[in-house]
Amino acid sequence: MAVFKSGVSVSSDAFSKNRQDMLSLIADLRDLEARGPALSAKRNETFAKRGQINPHDRVARLLDPGMPFLQLHALANYLSEDINPATSVPGASIICGIGFVNGVRAMIWADDSGIRAGSLVEASLDVILSLQEIAKRQNLPLIHLVESAGANLMGYKVEFFVNGGAMFRNLAQMSAAGVPTLAVLHGPSTAGGAYMPGMSDYVIGVKENGLAALAGAALLHAATGEQADERQLGGTEMHASQSGLVEYLADDDAHALSLARDVVGRFNWNTSQPPLPRQPFVPPVYDAEELAGVVPVDHRSPYDVREVLARVVDGSDFEDFKPRYGASLVCAQASIMGLGVGIIGNNGPIDPAGATKAAQFIQLCDQAGLPLVFLNNITGYMVGTEYEQAGMIKHGAKMIQAVTNARVPKIAMYIGASFGAGNYGMCGYAYDPDFLFSWPNAAIGVMGGEQAAKTMSTVARAGAMRKGADLDEGRLKAQEDAITAHFTSQESAFYGSGRCLDHGVIDPRDTRKVLGFALETVLEGRARQLYPNSFGVARM
Template sequence: MKDLAADLARRRDAARAMGGEDAVARQHAAGKLTVRERIDLLFDAGTFTELGVHATHAGISPDMAGKTTPADGVITGFGAIGGRLASVIAYDFTVMAGSMGKTAEVKCNRAREIAYGKRMPMIWLIDSAGARIQEAIGSRNFAGSGLLFREESIMSGVVPQVAAMMGPGAAGTAYIPALADFVPMVKGTSHMALGGPPLVKAVVGEDISAEDLGGSKVHCEISGVGDLEVADDRECLAAIKTYLSYFPSNNTERPPAVACQDPAERRDEELLSIVPDNPRRAYDVKKVVRGVVDRDSFFEIKPGFAKNIVVGLARLAGMPVGVVANQPMVLGGALDNDAADKAARFILLCDAFNIPLVFLQDVPGFMVGSKVERAGIIRHGAKMLYAVSEATVPKLTVVIRKAYGAGYFVMCGRGYEPDLIVVWPTAEISVMGPEGGTNIIFRKEIASASNPDEERARRVAEFRKLIDPYVAAGAALVDDVIDPRETRPTLIRALLMAQTKVVQRPWKKHGVMPV
């Protein structure tokens, strides 16, 4: 037995050497950690159990004869992150560029089965050239493949799914992040595209680098596939841990509350001076968010994409919440296609995992004009209506300033079942703004007046009186008008009140979501 144990130890050591010293040196020279260093940083010390360390390639390709592929190029297993179990699939770029072999797929299926069957988060660390062509070529090998995306879709909303881009993610592999909930991307080393530069050149004749085609900037600022651009591997792994800290292990649990040092009754004086007196002037809504939520608890998602809306996870008195806030600094806070997509997806995410939603409204409405209409703003805007309507988690709404038109609806206005809706004294709830409304309703009166400008100003002033916050409060259509400094204590009390919320909906298989 002693000899056999020694043989086992030798085999394990060989697998743990990954693709060999040279390949490991190249991985480090590229600014990347090895897959085993990543695993060590991701999981709580001493908690990781590896599965399939003896795996090697399937031996079905003549090109692979005589080669060994330690662990078949992917590390799988489970361990604790912040004390709670998660399953992992981590590609090893030092073994045949992290290509996905047939044996590797067996291991991945096993890891997903653990996450799904035992209801714990699934994490992918992607650093892979894609399918291992040598083993995937021919219909006999390919026709039965692809089930991972079906399984990932079925797992969606059951367990949290994170796909971290820590190297390439080529071809079909790019659908792993597309179907995941959270996709951090390492700046400089990660990229993803359905077709890499050589394929693009061959098929459409375009010359483009991997970075320009699908680097972190492209996906975190333009396409919206990426959720967070991070500086390096360490920051990426830290972001995964932070993200998961707001989530329950699965959709049957409540999100974990933490001890909170920040007093629930804290009134931030700065909240009195953030919003300018001139309603046409912008301000940074993130200052409002930070003034309201627990100190240092705000974790923004997609900060570089559709910046006219701000979404992110935060805590109120230690309880996780999802924040959706209009950003007047960008496009005046007007909603466009990308903003509606970003917000709708975030609302679905929070609702799936029982995370209450806080809406901070200052929205002049949806963008108008031929460009956005042709791009389908009606269809995209409807996603947000749909997501807010479907959400059964506690919903709390604060109207900071403008609540115009459909913008008021999608940001959880009174008709969308907020458990609390309060407004600041600066609030204007209206089908449209005073200037626009006056120009339409009193067009003839203004045109025929002896002094049209004076008449318009008079009518605008009259209009403003109709949308004063005390009009809505007087009709009891909002729950209260609050001092901005009261926002935090008010939201915390409402959140505690809404913990026992029950929503009964008619049975349906699923709705027909506008996509």
């Protein structure tokens, strides 16, 4: 046993300030998360007139009661389409996450038709491709609750159309791999969207409301002059009896969701699944509630990342790997929910010794089959003559090589800063972690705004000196302020999550639950036996 003894005083002024600052950010997060459901709920009267259920309630009815649901990309599109923080609505008209349906862990994707009829914006495509990639990698059945007006033609861009084809490619790949996909047609799905049910293995259609057509009645008339009855053109009743697109015809939304649960239950999905290699475990000695006060919101304020580990890992028990060597980088062996992991965290910039320690630790975890957890609070790799001569570049490269090529599951969290090449060495989004979540205090970027501004001022002064010119200090100060503001506006966790540069922002107090759920998902997915075929299931 190596139970960590905390040095944090929960009655101190510093703890109280940290907690107050963090709770304020968590309140901001909850406000942003609530905007989409609130806007969607304004259409409840319209849904009721159609005999429909609100999209958020559809998801709730589909999921097993009382079981965990890990929502993904809840802040997508924030400050992207609408750049006003007061009015920007996150969500990108999509509700998605991983939950349980009739005992089966599955990826859920619901079109939020309460917002602009579920039409897709640029960020929607990012979300869809991300959730499909997760479903493919983790071998998760995909359930799509369909009701969307398709792409927002007013914001049409050719790259959206071209890249959008990957949505259908992914469905084909999942089917061929032996990972089932199911679509529930709650409402219309036209044009390219018609291939959502068309490419799915199973389709459930709701009478009177569900519709799928390559060209809706309006587009058909504009293109060919034909006047068509919408239900005869693409209604679920027609597809169930004539085209063969729909396998199961439901009376209403509630019946469709009940059918979906039944179909998923008949996948026989868990029959041959081996149990997870879980050991008996006890919760951390220290309360997860304390995570709101352990970590300062200002990433420039130091703290010991081991204090985070002590409130996340089983029994607050972890083995510190080479603690005296490369001391600013912490490597630890521990378990979360009885599942063994290797954890890498930061207590300052990474020096050559820390980089080599991390590279060795990652290789050892890879050798042992231990999933890796990265807790980012990193301003980068050390710079300066001493560190360059000590081989910072080549040692940093070793760490990045190890992160890139490790075969074990990788889960990353931004719990503070993640700047510069430190982001790469700590398994940032570009390094394809299985999951990556942010705390609301996280800051991401090539460098901090003040550092960028000072760098550009130094360059300007050097240039003026070479030319023998005078510098306008007032103008230089204005430039510094502008650069600082430009960098700082893009570094917040909410901004990055709005651009789908993580899988979501979480309450720090939920870290253990999220990591445990993510670990179960990746380990279950890797152990699953699939029955692939050559081309995927073709509808006959």
